[in-house]
Amino acid sequence: MSGTETIAAISTPIGPGGIGIIRLSGPAALPIVAGLTSVGPNDVNTRPSHTTSLTKIIDPATGVLVDEALVTIMKAPNSYTREDVIEINCHSGMPTLRAVLNLVLAGGARLAEPGEFTKRAFLSGRIDLTQAQAVISLIEAQSDAAARAAASQAEGHVSARINAYRQELIGLAAELEAAIDFSDEEIGPVDAGRLRRQIEAVGEGIEELLKRVEQGRIIDNGLTAVIVGRPNVGKSSLLNALAMEDKAIVSPQPGTTRDVVESRVMLGDVPVQIKDTAGWRVPGDDIETQGIIKTQAALAAADLVILVLDGSESLKAEDLELIGVFKKNTVVVAAINKSDLPQRLNADDLPIAVKDGLIVRLSARTGDGLDSLSAGVAGMIGRLKSAEGNEAIMAGAQQEQDLIRAKASLSGALAASAGSYGEEIVSVFVKEAIVHLGRFCGHDVGEEVLSEIFSRFCIGK
Amino acid sequence: MNDNTRYDIITIGAGHAGCEAALAGARMGCKVMMTAINIDRIAHMPCNPSIGGIGKGQLVREVDALGGEMGRNIDATLVQIKTLNGSKGPAVQALRAQADKRQYSRLMKAKILAEPKIGLRQGEVVAIERAGEEELQVRTADGATFTAKCVIVATGTFLKGEMVIGEIKRPGGRAGESASSFVSGALQRLGLELGRFQSATPPRIWAGSIDATRMIAQPGDVGPLAFSFAGAGRRGRRQKDCYLTYTNKKTHKVIADNLHLSPIKSGSVSAKGPRYCPSIDRKVINFPDRDRHPVFVEPEGWENEELYLQGLTTSMPITVQEKIIRSVEGLEQARIMRPGYAVAYDFVLPHQLKNTLESNAVPGLFAAGQINGTSGYEEAAAQGLIAGINAALKCLGKEPLIVERSQAYIGVLIDDLVTKEIDEPYRMFTSRAEYRLVLRSDNADIRLTPIGHRLGLISDGQMEKTRKKRRGTDECLAKLKATSVRTLDLPGIAVVVAASPAVLKAIDLLRRPEVTIDTLAKIARLGKITKESRHQAEIETKYEGYIKRQLDQIAAQKRLEGVRLPSVDYARIEALSMEARQKLARIKPQSLGQAARIAGVTPADISILMVAIRSKTPAGGEN
Ligand SMILES: Cc1cc2nc3c(=O)[nH]c(=O)nc-3n(C[C@H](O)[C@H](O)[C@H](O)COP(=O)(O)OP(=O)(O)OC[C@H]3O[C@@H](n4cnc5c(N)ncnc54)[C@H](O)[C@@H]3O)c2cc1C
């Protein structure tokens, strides 16, 4: 592999905890890093592959210690890219990370293009295309749940299921084709009722997979939640408490007009982007409706609403007014705050829309009940998007499109089979669906349908 | 001038491929020599006495539309004709005719002899060699030599042909004709790689020995049907029936008891045969729960002499063949006239050919027909026509003709041959054509006749007829678009469309399955438009939405087609599967689209290729 450039990049999303990894891949990875580290028993040149060691990173030009980092070596071909790979695990925050990267680049590495590590892994035959998407998700996974889903997918559970649907459709296509190409050989028309039932069943299966893809997207990108409540119920306090709890807060970014504050926090496994509506209802705002419209818009865009109520007071007209804005399908978590104070709010008084959701009593001040909120929200994802027991699917936008198209093709097939058209039309749609499913995990159609015909039907005069 | 040893084109073979090739070459102005081992067996049908069928019928229409002979020849010599898939959509309907096989052959020979630019000569070719830069030389067993710019090899099942009945094996090209023993070697010396296939045919019985009353008569259609766009067909023409009967438990027992004698079991035939023409032995083995298989009894001509037993293909020993036949209802007294047999033969691995059917290795050397691994008269004729046209174009110094997959079944056939791994004799099916809804029997003329006309194979009159059909169709469509129909005015239909608006465009009404063009003829004033054009407009309208889907697919396909593959060192792209690497290296596809059609090359491989050719630093890292 001589002649290949050595690439380097910061590999983990910068953010949580300020920890980042600089990854190098290529033939010069070892000498470049050796140039930045001290000679000794832990010299990267002499250490065996797949070892990690705390190593001092020194600027060769000045001799100044830049960071003390965990340096992991994975030698070719037993690495992700099948090239020599080194990971430098810095833990001193962004500026140091940049400084180390600059040293690596000065040492002869080139800054990697986005996705270039995965591209190299793919081109070296280390991973196949069907795994690539999952692996990309895995690398980028921001949460444990995402990592689990991606790992399970890399093992091929999803492909297996889609392949099963695809096989069923190939069988159907074979029947349709046999009915067309061998109609003069005692092969009758396909039983219309059974055809419809089979297509419907596969369609429903795909529908369910799509829900899991949606769920995967949520795990991958995180949930968006809106936190609402009348003034002084403790919204800001709750948000801060959640952020403290996980030490995962990315700096709150004030909205341009200071009326929306966004924070990213981890609730259990799941990254949640929370929009704080503090300041929406500016006292003296004469146009009440304007606030309501804004709230509605925020609600529509969110996966989840966290309704904060003050448990130390009885339910107020303003609380009810706010709840009145919720749509029927809004998913609500009611956080009855200030549980450290004597409780006056009777949960039974809450409207059905709220009672149907999750209700947690907590205290932003003491931290009591925050874990219930986290667990509750994590559980909500399942409730939100999918049946229980089924893992989320990490799919790329292209793959999600493949499933959506497959579903649409099957609907077309159903419509065609209900009309008075022939098998040749139903077949157009069924084959389309096979192509889309095949593309999801990588296959060819043509010959397979023919082979299926010959193995299943007695054809030939 | 009168040199009887120098030609533009030599066709070796006078089968269905050789005939179309010679006729096309001569009609395009080339001097052609046609050789055959036996010139009394021109355009002979050694297997079923029929032409057309689903997929194959479309090929015949296309051959006719391009200016080939098969359509006209069968129209003039058929004993029965019918539409298959009549209850399905027009895209998958096809004609099939039973031929008087001797008349068919005689008429084709007459046409060859009538062509002044064709010289016909009996003789077995034993050598094909390069003769200088631009010429090839051919030598026959009787010592004659000929040179030509192009040689079209169309030798069918003859190359090292070996006929098998039971345990008996002997050389032969087909029943009653000797094998061709030297052409295989000649082709190999020219650098071509050969494979071996096998095919078999059922026994023929004496027509006087069956009991037709115990079988189901299968008459032809009464309507005026014809393969050729130039002919009209005659309503109520005289036809002959076929008969349908079935095998039974007794038949299957005879076969089971004698399986050890079947060449498939005894191993005396090891070459690969077609899956779609299994012998009755194979059917009984593979489908043990079927208690009967159909047998179609087909006349071989007007004279009531021999009958062909479609469905009883076998090359068991003759005594067993007799028992099998006589176990079938209606055939209890049947007398075999010619036993069934299998034939194994060499063929040219067709990926060594271009889309023009010219070989990559030897300029001027073409191959067409069963020698390219196909089976069937129609497949042979289609290839013969394309090889003949391209040989002529080459002699005339003109651009070659390449028919695209999206244009014709002929394009599908040739593209499959030159790109796909052919591991059994190749036969056309409609399902091989991804653009099936566009490639219909009814519009083959509109698709291909302009090409045939440009080549000089279609008369001005025929071209004008095609133009008129298209013009009439467009006119009809325009009228349908311009006409508003009050649903009230269509009493029969009002009920069905009750839920729709009171006024509709005629064309939208026609899209409904229950509305036909005839219902709208009066209202849309289609009186002056021919029935054919109306029918065309109706099909186009009804299929429009679906055709659009297929055209979208064609467009998507074209994008891949447009991505040329530079000379890629596939061995170095490690992410490709081993199979894909080997096949790509061997077949050397010219475009990504062609690569995608190679069996064993998956879409995943294609995406890898896309990444690799776009990548600045491909794996292996030349930069
Ligand atoms: C036993 C048998 C079974 C078959 N079964 C089927 C079937 O199941 N289904 C199906 O669709 N089709 C079947 N066919 C195939 C069908 O016959 C062929 O596909 C078709 O006839 C091929 O046409 P062709 O023009 O390629 O060659 P052919 O019709 O075989 O013609 C070959 C020509 O080449 C000539 N020739 C050969 N060698 C030389 C030489 N050295 N010098 C000069 N001339 C030479 C011969 O004389 C002949 O004129 C079968 C054929 C046979 C013999």
Ligand SMILES: Nc1nc2c(ncn2[C@@H]2O[C@H](COP(=O)(O)OP(=O)(O)O)[C@@H](O)[C@H]2O)c(=O)[nH]1
């Ligand atoms: N006792 C108690 N006070 C709280 C709690 N949460 C918030 N508060 C107080 O309630 C007041 C309003 O809190 P804030 O977070 O600003 O409310 P917001 O307007 O909804 O954002 C502040 O004085 C907080 O200290 C809680 O859990 N317990």
